[in-house]
Amino acid sequence: MDSPEENPKPSAEGVSSDASTKMEVPAATPPAARVAGGAAKASSTPTAAVAKGIPKPVAAKATGAVLESTPDAPINKMRRRIVWYSITGFLMTCFLMFVRFFLPRTIFEPASIFRIGFPSDYGIGVDTKWQQQYRIWVDKTSDRLFVIYARCTHLGCTPDWRSSENKFKCPCHGSGYDSEGVNFEGPAPRPMDRAEVKLDAEGQIVVNIGKLYKSPKGEKSEFNDEGSYIPL
Secondary structure, three states, rough: OOOOOOOOOOOOOHHHHHHHHHHOOOOOOOHHHHHHHHHHHHHOOOOOHHHHHHHHHHHHHHHOOOOOOOOOOHHOOOOOOOOHHHHHHHHHHHHHHHHHHOOOOOOOOOEEEEEOOOOOOOOOOOEEEOOOOOOEEEOOOOEEEEEEEOOOOOOOOOEEEEEOEEEEOEEEEEEEEEOOOOOEOOOOOOOEEEEEEEEOOOOOOOEEEEEEEEOOOOOOOOOOOOOEEEOO
């Protein structure tokens, strides 16, 4: 009985011929694609040796690495800006408070010595045009000119000049003064004070509210002292 014929073993030349046939690629295929194809067949996981022969973009795609990050949403950017603006504002406020601590605490007041024009600029009676700026009234009579300091002698309020009644009236507690500032009603204890006045070299009236002349009740009046008025 004849034994079955055994399958002939392929020769080495045949195996190498078949492998070369399977590995053939078109001539127009880029070298990188050829290497990548061979590496894929050799191993499912790319190796460092294979990656070295592949350009960087191709190697990155082969390894599956993610190089780009998702941009932040506009709402997140707005929140960050608000936080940074708040922090900056807080720090600036603290810095200004720190600087202000070393600055002198001064109160700016109008000058106590000033000019108010010539005596001929005023008519007989009370002139109130300097009340808001210097808190004074210019009072002119037939023989003198003097300046009344607009402060009630009761509690320091500023009285109002009522030309229809020809008197000063304090709005706080009702003290009344005549056209020359002499009290005649209400709780005021004495007449209103008068500021120092004099003429300069040009003939203008110079007023000094830093020096006041008084007329205390029961004491000698200073209203006739030199400097308390300008004779006409």
